[in-house]
Amino acid sequence: MNLIDSDTLAPVFRRAETHARAPLGARDLAVSLRGVQKCFGERTVLDQLDFSIERGSFVSIVGRSGCGKSTLLRLVAGLDQPTRGVVQRNARPTASDLHVRIMFQDARLLPWKSVLDNVMIGLPRSKREDARATLAEVGLAEREKDWPSRLSGGQRQRVALARALVHRPDLLLLDEPLGALDALTRIEMHGLIERLWREHRFTALLVTHDVQEAVSLGDRIVLIDAGRITLDTAVPLQRPRTRTAPGFAELEEHVLSRVLQRD
Numbered sequence: 001m002n003l004i005d006s007d008t009l010a011p012v013f014r015r016a017e018t019h020a021r022a023p024l025g026a027r028d029l030a031v032s033l034r035g036v037q038k039c040f041g042e043r044t045v046l047d048q049l050d051f052s053i054e055r056g057s058f059v060s061i062v063g064r065s066g067c068g069k070s071t072l073l074r075l076v077a078g079l080d081q082p083t084r085g086v087v088q089r090n091a092r093p094t095a096s097d098l099h100v101r102i103m104f105q106d107a108r109l110l111p112w113k114s115v116l117d118n119v120m121i122g123l124p125r126s127k128r129e130d131a132r133a134t135l136a137e138v139g140l141a142e143r144e145k146d147w148p149s150r151l152s153g154g155q156r157q158r159v160a161l162a163r164a165l166v167h168r169p170d171l172l173l174l175d176e177p178l179g180a181l182d183a184l185t186r187i188e189m190h191g192l193i194e195r196l197w198r199e200h201r202f203t204a205l206l207v208t209h210d211v212q213e214a215v216s217l218g219d220r221i222v223l224i225d226a227g228r229i230t231l232d233t234a235v236p237l238q239r240p241r242t243r244t245a246p247g248f249a250e251l252e253e254h255v256l257s258r259v260l261q262r263d
Contacts, residue, residue: 029090030055030171030203031076036085038071045071047227058197058204060218062211062259067224069207073173076205077102101164102173105180107156109148116144119163134166154185174206190216194240211256216241223258231258
């Protein structure tokens with residue numbers, strides 16, 4: 001669908017929410033959470049959460065600061081365990097486990113290693129050409145010998161993206177990786193991430209406070225408020241996306257109004 005307006009938004013969201021409640025067995029799921037609760041002391045951060053991610057999809061998680069977005073990502077990654085409930089990561093039939101990589105807001109590059117050697121972290125020397133090829137995919141083939149200190153913020157995040165993708169993950173987790181970048185660089189990174197997702201067909205889960213970013217990248221948007229999912233909707237816009245595309249601004253406003261509880 002190319003065009004959505006105020007008259008078509010509601011039925012589109014109703015269809016999306018119906019889809020989200022389809023039986024789990026009917027879909028190829030990379031990750032599923034059932035009845036998940038996460039507490040820190042007496043504080044409940046996530047409460048009775050049922051959530052799943054279809055293999056090959058791009059899901060954007062939005063919500064206010066402290067709503068539980070990053071906690072959800074850590075549970076999906078296996079970096080933390082739920083207080084109650086089940087988190088299931090489903091490998092492909094030909095694999096023993098779901099291969100997960102994370103890209104953080106901070107690029108986390110080692111300053112004493114070159115760009116190429118940062119991408120090579122955790123890889124044998126036999127994968128050096130793979131690392132070079134991945135650097136080329138993110139547009140940094142000519143910077144492989146540079147130190148991280150010589151790169152801009154956007155370039156450092158490209159290196160971090162290459163370091164994640166060189167492992168050919170099944171699931172890429174994006175924990176507000178573009179939050180510290182300027183607006184123009186962020187738009188460029190949106191295009192790069194979308195292109196690589198389309199080419200490699202990994203599953204992606206983005207956590208962001210930026211609703212425009214969520215609409216730009218996701219084919220599904222999930223809103224978390226006070227530890228619960230309050231909106232789960234498909235994004236009915238064709239790819240590749242631009243902010244001037246018909247329906248983009250309307251969808252952004254709809255999701256933002258839900259975040260701000262204005263509707």
